[in-house]
Amino acid sequence: MYIDPHVHMVSRTTDDYQRMALAGCVAITEPAFWAGYDRSTAQGFHDYFRMLTDFEPRRAAQFGIRHHTWLCINPKESEDVGLAREVLSIIPTFLECKTVLGIGEIGLNKNSRNEMTVLEEHIALALKHNLLILVHTPHLEDKLKGTHLIMDALRNQGADPGRVLIDHVEEHTVRAVLDRGFWAGMTLYPDTKCTPQRAADIFEMHGTDRLWINSAGDWGVSDPLAVPKCQDELRRRGHLLETIRKVSYDNPRTFLSQSGRFSAPDRA
Amino acid sequence: MGTPLTKQAVADLYFLEHRAKVLDLAAFLDRFDRASEPGADDFRVQALTAALGLVLDGQPERARRVLELWSDHSTQPIERAPMKGALGAMPLDARERR
Ligand SMILES: [Zn+2]
Numbered sequence: 001m002y003i004d005p006h007v008h009m010v011s012r013t014t015d016d017y018q019r020m021a022l023a024g025c026v027a028i029t030e031p032a033f034w035a036g037y038d039r040s041t042a043q044g045f046h047d048y049f050r051m052l053t054d055f056e057p058r059r060a061a062q063f064g065i066r067h068h069t070w071l072c073i074n075p076k077e078s079e080d081v082g083l084a085r086e087v088l089s090i091i092p093t094f095l096e097c098k099t100v101l102g103i104g105e106i107g108l109n110k111n112s113r114n115e116m117t118v119l120e121e122h123i124a125l126a127l128k129h130n131l132l133i134l135v136h137t138p139h140l141e142d143k144l145k146g147t148h149l150i151m152d153a154l155r156n157q158g159a160d161p162g163r164v165l166i167d168h169v170e171e172h173t174v175r176a177v178l179d180r181g182f183w184a185g186m187t188l189y190p191d192t193k194c195t196p197q198r199a200a201d202i203f204e205m206h207g208t209d210r211l212w213i214n215s216a217g218d219w220g221v222s223d224p225l226a227v228p229k230c231q232d233e234l235r236r237r238g239h240l241l242e243t244i245r246k247v248s249y250d251n252p253r254t255f256l257s258q259s260g261r262f263s264a265p266d267r268a
Numbered sequence: 269m270g271t272p273l274t275k276q277a278v279a280d281l282y283f284l285e286h287r288a289k290v291l292d293l294a295a296f297l298d299r300f301d302r303a304s305e306p307g308a309d310d311f312r313v314q315a316l317t318a319a320l321g322l323v324l325d326g327q328p329e330r331a332r333r334v335l336e337l338w339s340d341h342s343t344q345p346i347e348r349a350p351m352k353g354a355l356g357a358m359p360l361d362a363r364e365r366r
Contacts, residue, residue: 110349140354
């Protein structure tokens with residue numbers, strides 16, 4: 001049994017839902033992200049948010065998977081601050097929806113000034129509505145710098161680190177994120193971010209508190225079954241079943257339940 | 269929580285996989301050398317070979333240190349995003365400038 005707390009199902013097929021259910025997935029959370037091209041209007045985001053709050057929960061439910069979501073405009077689309085502000089203005093109308101857990105995945109992409117501005121406005125929106133925050137940290141060479149800029153912005157705006165998950169941590173960022181009191185997510189990707197083996201190494205080196213794993217499956221090279229593969233890696237090394245359950249089910253449930261809106265069946 | 273495996277077990281589980289990865293890396297560098305434009309270099313390949321020094325230095329936390337070597341260590345936001353993607357390493361001269 002597992003929860004995949006970061007997966008972009010709008011880019012995946014119904015067959016993926018079926019395979020995830022067979023592998024033990026009982027609940028997922030889907031952050032808003034970049035479509036691979038820039039959406040041209042706020043109306044485009046409105047339609048995307050309808051897909052995240054209406055269509056996907058119904059598609060997931062067919063396979064016994066509870067679907068939840070996070071809303072935002074992705075940092076990759078933050079250079080156009082005007083459009084970003086229009087999108088921010090429509091988010092509150094979707095907060096009524098009982099499967100919206102918070103604001104995400106917000107953060108930085110290339111660590112630019114406009115990205116910082118849009119990040120700060122997202123943080124303010126989350127704090128105003130007392131919402132959880134899911135943070136995307138930049139890719140590859142930009143991750144280290146971006147992770148620190150994001151944590152500073154969150155601290156400066158008074159966000160409670162216990163209500164923020166900083167995602168896509170790797171060996172060079174995990175310690176700082178945990179030491180500052182945030183939750184941390186490891187994304188399991190075939191080529192970039194963490195492999196299931198490196199994620200297992202990071203658990204062995206940094207412990208299992210406030211740390212989870214996700215597939216971040218999307219339209220790129222990614223694997224919607226990455227979480228059960230990491231469970232299998234931990235099992236293969238002889239880790240206890242309770243450890244495996246903690247990182248792939250208990251930890252996400254504990255963090256996400258702070259929203260008051262998360263539900264995952266507790267079944268065998 | 270530590271690693272429950274013995275050294276022997278780690279080698280049993282992972283040796284062949286990583287043997288193949290070393291061969292892939294060796295073949296990649298051979299391929300790069302055989303490519304046209306003799307003498308030309310690429311900052312990403314330079315970054316890769318620079319990382320091998322850390323891999324072989326016998327000190328702990330190699331993965332963290334390799335990622336740090338490939339990271340942008342500047343601390344201020346840049347004026348404008350020049351592109352959406354990332355390249356995987358910083359040019360050596362940019363690392364020296366910091
Ligand atoms: Zn994502």
